[in-house]
Amino acid sequence: MAKNVLVLPGDGIGPEIVTEARKVLELVNERHGLGLEINEALVGGAAIDATGVPLPDETLAAAKAADAILLGAVGGPKWDTNPDFAIRPEKGLLGIRSQLELFGNLRPAILYPQLAHASTLKPEVVSGLDILIVRELTGGIYFGQPRGVREKEGGIREGFNTYVYDENEIRRIGRVAFEAARARDKRLCSVDKANVLEVTVLWREIMEDLAKEYPDVELSHMYVDNAAMQLVRAPKQFDVVVTGNMFGDILSDAAAMLTGSIGMLPSASLDENGKGMYEPCHGSAPDIAGQGKANPLATILSVAMMLRYSLNAGEAADQIEAAVSKVLDQDLRTPDIMSEGMKAVTTAEMGDAVVAAL
Amino acid sequence: MAKNVLVLPGDGIGPEIVTEARKVLELVNERHGLGLEINEALVGGAAIDATGVPLPDETLAAAKAADAILLGAVGGPKWDTNPDFAIRPEKGLLGIRSQLELFGNLRPAILYPQLAHASTLKPEVVSGLDILIVRELTGGIYFGQPRGVREKEGGIREGFNTYVYDENEIRRIGRVAFEAARARDKRLCSVDKANVLEVTVLWREIMEDLAKEYPDVELSHMYVDNAAMQLVRAPKQFDVVVTGNMFGDILSDAAAMLTGSIGMLPSASLDENGKGMYEPCHGSAPDIAGQGKANPLATILSVAMMLRYSLNAGEAADQIEAAVSKVLDQDLRTPDIMSEGMKAVTTAEMGDAVVAAL
Ligand SMILES: CC(C)[C@H](C(=O)O)[C@@H](O)C(=O)O
Numbered sequence A, B: 001m002a003k004n005v006l007v008l009p010g011d012g013i014g015p016e017i018v019t020e021a022r023k024v025l026e027l028v029n030e031r032h033g034l035g036l037e038i039n040e041a042l043v044g045g046a047a048i049d050a051t052g053v054p055l056p057d058e059t060l061a062a063a064k065a066a067d068a069i070l071l072g073a074v075g076g077p078k079w080d081t082n083p084d085f086a087i088r089p090e091k092g093l094l095g096i097r098s099q100l101e102l103f104g105n106l107r108p109a110i111l112y113p114q115l116a117h118a119s120t121l122k123p124e125v126v127s128g129l130d131i132l133i134v135r136e137l138t139g140g141i142y143f144g145q146p147r148g149v150r151e152k153e154g155g156i157r158e159g160f161n162t163y164v165y166d167e168n169e170i171r172r173i174g175r176v177a178f179e180a181a182r183a184r185d186k187r188l189c190s191v192d193k194a195n196v197l198e199v200t201v202l203w204r205e206i207m208e209d210l211a212k213e214y215p216d217v218e219l220s221h222m223y224v225d226n227a228a229m230q231l232v233r234a235p236k237q238f239d240v241v242v243t244g245n246m247f248g249d250i251l252s253d254a255a256a257m258l259t260g261s262i263g264m265l266p267s268a269s270l271d272e273n274g275k276g277m278y279e280p281c282h283g284s285a286p287d288i289a290g291q292g293k294a295n296p297l298a299t300i301l302s303v304a305m306m307l308r309y310s311l312n313a314g315e316a317a318d319q320i321e322a323a324v325s326k327v328l329d330q331d332l333r334t335p336d337i338m339s340e341g342m343k344a345v346t347t348a349e350m351g352d353a354v355v356a357a358l
């Protein structure tokens, strides 16, 4: 049966970077006879503009039917002031994650040797950096109920959200992380705030429990404030980091920025069966949208992750990653990773260069 | 009437660093005729060992009666495994913050020019760094009710915490931050996750409201994930940052670590009337406790903050800060800030050097 990829360009630079990634996907589809059927749908602000909601039923149905999803990015100031919290671009993204139970978010933070200078950290601190952050993506305070704004006595308003994880949610993301660690350097650091938050006391207990099933993996625990410090102080101490949705949001962005080239970092969000959504770690960058300045490589590398994790085409994935390395060796640079002596290229030129390298 | 300072050595390196800070406090007390009465009490693990609880009634009463409190640090592996969550060292610290309503936590992240090399970031990224993080300290998810671990149907356990802020809590920390920005470079960045969490939608609204009272201060907003990135990418873009308890815990530690010398950073936790608790930003470092390796300068600089904010002795505060700068100029270094060509000193030698410089 033909496999089915849904492409969601989204907002800001989303459409531009997805256009380039799609070129790459179509090429490998043909060359490797993958027989992929590729469709497109609306999400985020683009969907709000066209249909009034960030996640139209049609898009959700197509996402459910797809074997894998490629997302550009969502959001922008145009929709930020919408007083109706349900009609925000982010709700489209969160809706897909949640409805498709894409709970396992893999966010690698890798320093490309060709871009080592781009980091704000000293070379000896980050050279060879290769961390994988495993973030729980469909639970925690992002989705906890009850939530909202209510009036207390005296008419004083209070905002409230609920941070909640049950054993099963913790165990399933724990397994993803232990498996990932097993396939890498076999060290897993679980990040929590177990000295203050009860949720994370349970989190720590379940991780300890799971560790018995993975005697070959070394489990350690770290408080989230210390983890933020250690990422700055000595990031190479980490192999795989596992944490909840909110802490993962913060730490994965900090980790990504250590590399200095967030325009290079892909991500995967997987369900229990390996179906997934793939997207760059960076956002929709509305300030540079439509100017050919965006770096399409994170999205192209997201295609590689998609081929590897959801489409059983690891060889094609390897080739894409090699092609990306090759264009860097050719000194081609979009503005975000530009440096002296390198050749400035546009979004489309970078995409074409990867296609040529393939 | 004589003013009253309560000293809480706490755990780990706490007693050592507090001993040095107390030397400094006693000297300026005498020299400036401050007439301070200085008492000591137990908190944290030390209090658990002696009394069975992390915050004995006696300590709480003394803290309430004091005009200012100097804390070393609390916590250590010895007490971490206590299954009763109420009998942890951290509860002593959290209890004082909460019972005394010390809601305004000021955490400066300053790079000392003499220690510029200690940062893991490139000199051009951090030289001259001077950020003030204003963290709300008595609300948010740290204290929200309900909280705990409960059983769902099927006997599945779930942990839950509540993230909550009301308008008044937001407004009072907002005022602290706007006032601080007014006295500095007049730029305030409020950090939230208003694209996901309702609490922080209210937070953002109240900050916008307050901004009308402070037309001379430029208010901006940033999502917490982006703030974590921007601290790594370009930390000097910030002047004052204001955020809630949990985000503040994470971001202030990341910001502190940008300087590479967390052993140098003091903090203040203030109530509505300027009464406060003062403590170093670093923790109790049980691994080096009792070895004379701890850096007492953060605690000594906490004494300076105490004199300035709670004891109306700004001149004495200035002198202490100048003395600290002088010992750095004398090339004296504890192990945490040691580098080639400098003179290694112990905790006590560093304290004595500051006293001598005074
Ligand atoms: C856009 C936003 C809702 C999202 C998140 O917070 O999860 C983004 O920051 C991310 O990390 O994918």
Ligand SMILES: CC(C)[C@H](C(=O)O)[C@@H](O)C(=O)O
Binding pocket: A195, A196, A225, B075, B090, B093, B094, B249
């Ligand atoms: C010890 C711990 C409870 C505390 C906190 O989380 O507030 C500490 O990390 C801090 O930042 O002062």
